[in-house]
Amino acid sequence: MNTDDALWPTYNDPGDLHTIEAIPLADRGLPASTYRLLAGSCEIRPDRTALIVLPEAAHWKHPARFTYADLLASVHRTANAFHGIGVRRGDAIALMSPNCAELITATLAAQLAGIAAPINAGLAGEHIRELLRRSGARVLIAAGPDLDPRAWATACALAESGVIDTLFVLRPTGAGSSAARLPTIDGVAVAYLADVAAGHDAAAFDGKLPAADAIASLFHTGGTTGAPKLAAHTHANEVANAWMLATNTLLDDDSSVFAALPLFHVNALIVTLLAPLLRGQTVVWAGPLGYRDPHLYGQFWKIVEHYRLASMSAVPTAYSVLAQCPVDADIASLRTCMVGASILPTAVRDGFESHTGVRLLEGYGLTEATCASARSFPGSPRPGSVGQRMPYQKIKAVRIADDGSWTDLPAGEIGTIAISGPTVFAGYVTGRDADGHALDGLGKLVDGWLDTGDLGYVDTDGFLYLTGRAKDLIIRGGHNIDPAVIEDALLSHPLVTGVGAVGRPDPHSGEVPVAYVTVTPSSDVTEEDLLAWATERVPEAAAAPKSVAVIDVLPVTDVGKPYKLALRADAARRVAEQALDGVPGVGGVVAVVEDGSVVIAVSVTGRCDVTDVKTALDRYPLAWRLEEEQP
Structure with missing residues (x-):
């Protein structure tokens, strides 16, 4: 040779x-x-x-x-x-x-x-x-x-x-x-x-x-x-x-x-x-x-x-x-x-x-x-x-x-x-x-x-098939859900161009699956349509997403890798906003990422009763803190 x-x-x-x-x-x-x-x-x-x-x-x-x-x-x-x-x-x-x-x-x-x-x-x-x-x-x-x-x-x-x-x-x-x-x-x-x-x-x-x-x-x-x-x-x-x-x-x-x-x-x-x-x-x-x-x-x-x-x-x-x-x-x-x-x-x-x-x-x-x-x-x-x-x-x-x-x-x-x-x-x-x-x-x-x-x-020929990230597993009441099964189901929709499935904090199951998707330009597909599509095609009921949100672009790192932590932060924010809806003195809710974890920051005024916030949020597996709203 x-x-x-x-x-x-x-x-x-x-x-x-x-x-x-x-x-x-x-x-x-x-x-x-x-x-x-x-x-x-x-x-x-x-x-x-x-x-x-x-x-x-x-x-x-x-x-x-x-x-x-x-x-x-x-x-x-x-x-x-x-x-x-x-x-x-x-x-x-x-x-x-x-x-x-x-x-x-x-x-x-x-x-x-x-x-x-x-x-x-x-x-x-x-x-x-x-x-x-x-x-x-x-x-x-x-x-x-x-x-x-x-x-x-x-x-x-x-x-x-x-x-x-x-x-x-x-x-x-x-x-x-x-x-x-x-x-x-x-x-x-x-x-x-x-x-x-x-x-x-x-x-x-x-x-x-x-x-x-x-x-x-x-x-x-x-x-x-x-x-x-x-x-x-x-x-x-x-x-x-x-x-x-x-x-x-x-x-x-x-x-x-x-x-x-x-x-x-x-x-x-x-x-x-x-x-x-x-x-x-x-x-x-x-x-x-x-x-x-x-x-x-x-x-x-x-x-x-x-x-x-x-x-x-x-x-x-x-x-x-x-x-x-x-x-x-x-x-x-x-x-x-x-x-x-x-x-x-x-x-x-x-x-x-x-x-x-x-x-x-x-x-x-x-x-x-x-x-x-x-x-x-x-x-x-x-x-x-x-x-x-x-x-x-x-x-x-x-x-x-x-x-x-x-x-x-x-x-x-x-x-x-x-x-x-x-x-x-x-x-x-x-x-x-x-x-x-x-x-x-x-x-x-x-x-x-x-x-x-x-x-x-x-497989036997050395081909690799990825199904997800270990750290991205959604754990619903102790049951491991691979987000790939949700993503694959939604990606099979002809108008879907990208999907990210993550866990949303839940007071009963710890977390439940939700999905974020991007769709083709000028598409008229609704979130309800996509939720029904996924529910019919996800192989097990526990993995069916509780919601599907259509967004303009999925978050990625500077080199184009999916950034699911941002999606988990958004899911946590939505939960916290809903839980705090109507609580007096709450000015706003922001999800921040600190050292790889999501923390909910709640801005409050002086008339807010901390007990009300605690009652609303402590039902969820959330890290949260209060921040005084600036006048």
Whole structure:
């Protein structure tokens, strides 16, 4: 077997999995680090275009272009700039910016010189501070005032508070020579990253190259409530997962990949940066707003035709919008449309595929398993499945007893999904000392297996079927209800585009199921119609929803994952408002999320009798507090 055959085996359909695994992963010749991944592709094809970065969707015809040689040289200069200020292998560099050409280079360079620690600028200020503390990052790379004013204001506040020593500033893709004057902040070095990097060597990295087991990045998970956790990925984790994705015979070396998800999310780094760079492909990056840019959708099919895009990755909401956009260009080049992060509604799948003629391929993954663990195949559909396990990863369903012990379940039986293999993360960062970052699985790792927290089953061919989240179970009078049975019933309605089922506090059963749905534009379906539809189709009476609410959009996190805590908060608010209706002195009811729990805040005036509020709310399993209404 030659080197190229070892690195790129045939991977067309599910039957190829066991043939691939007949050769140990160690014999595949994978690069030792994300740096060697890029350098290796540059050695083979230095003049091929690596990156095409759009300044913004409205100016998609005027991108910045970088060959593999350009990109590697820029990574060398930037990494040497980090090395020059004292960054070493175990030091984290925080990155807080929307996507731009400089952020891509800085992320790769941070993994070469030290550890990349991407941060979502939309997080609460105290959460960003906590992430900086846990990572130990004293260097922050942030969007400047002309790229993202909000992120820039946050970065300046962090610098002024003394939590960082160095603030490197990024500019928009294609920005001119004129730049805003940067402030002077006591005790903090502030400079444009491009200016600092320009004076450094582009030919090689001055420091020690990272080993396969070195930490490459720290990605925060969650972030919607409470302080997010920091998951540590090694270079071996990221390279292995990138290879699993790049080993896709549907795409060849000449394919172009579209990227529009934010680089603080693992999908953007692994699926739309490292995987195509490993294969020597071209990545076309959307502007800083990505899929949130309203101008993108009106131009999207023209962008596909112009750049001959072969592959893209997005969340269901993006495909739902694209299904409404007239196809006004030749999109024959588009072969692989990957979707993940949340359940794909049948209406979205059918709408997109009938509109474009391109199949949506579901996948499955999580940050703690680097990124992707299952993939689908256009020629071998498995309805209801999110895909077959990827090579060298193992997936099983287990029953977890009250004492924490695991029992493996046979194929087809529902349990908690567990994953093992080369992509399972090194652990969460729990601290840092002179020896580096302290890592702990925090109960998620058991004998090399990762407890995903997802419910589902695996068939005999290694295909995974998800049925819900363990933490999302609705417990009605001690009876466990999987919200998926309600969601599936409502998703079968032709006018429903999305569903979220949650538990609503109930004085008799603890909680009862309710559902929130989105429907097709201009639909006249009523909540009563949908409630009747669900009641007829939910397999057991106890799981039938007590109510169905039609809303404009289902709440999601910044990377498109369903945010059911917001739905549970709304359900609790509705219950509290109804219970307090007519109670004198009650001004308003608000549901707030604190540390992952819902708390009802009741604003009251001086004439309110606390006993009345207590009598009304204590019948429900609710946490609540009184707040004096301001005059």
